[in-house]
Amino acid sequence: MAIKNKKIKIARIEKDMTQEELANIVGVTRQTIGLIEAGKYNPSLKLCIAICKALNKTLDDLFWEE
Amino acid sequence: MAIKNKKIKIARIEKDMTQEELANIVGVTRQTIGLIEAGKYNPSLKLCIAICKALNKTLDDLFWEE
């Protein structure tokens, strides 16, 4: 089972955003955000960057491990 | 026409690697690397991370555009 991405969830909650709100901003569905946070997805670079910009973070902030 | 990703090409050449060598290390084909460098691809996060590790760089180093 994949590793959860808590960083996105934390950054999202810091901004008082629901999964659905974030999804609307970046142009995907709620389920896609949910699955990314659950670590069950391998999102595209474009989507990663869109999430970063919506949350005022960088790729390293949200998607880099180690 | 999409923006070229010169950062990858530069980092690859710094390591004296051909597109094919990098492709073998990260487990994709030469064409995939070529198209990413040409800016005509939207690679997966997993592939981006593999490329970063092969070139001793981070996601922000290679894939973040202000």
Added chain:
DNA sequence: ACATGATGTTAAATATATATTACATATAAA
């Protein structure tokens, strides 16, 4: 107890990343 909002999760359909194969060009070496 009932309603509502946020989230987890799953099945099937669609869009797109990636592989495969092939052919082209450019460059450097023999």
Added chain:
DNA sequence: TTTATATGTAATATATATTTAACATCATGT
């Protein structure tokens, strides 16, 4: 000129990301 290596590019096939729709749980509020 020929040979070999590195790269650009395109067509079709396959794998997988993402959508859509549906139903579930878990809070919190009324």
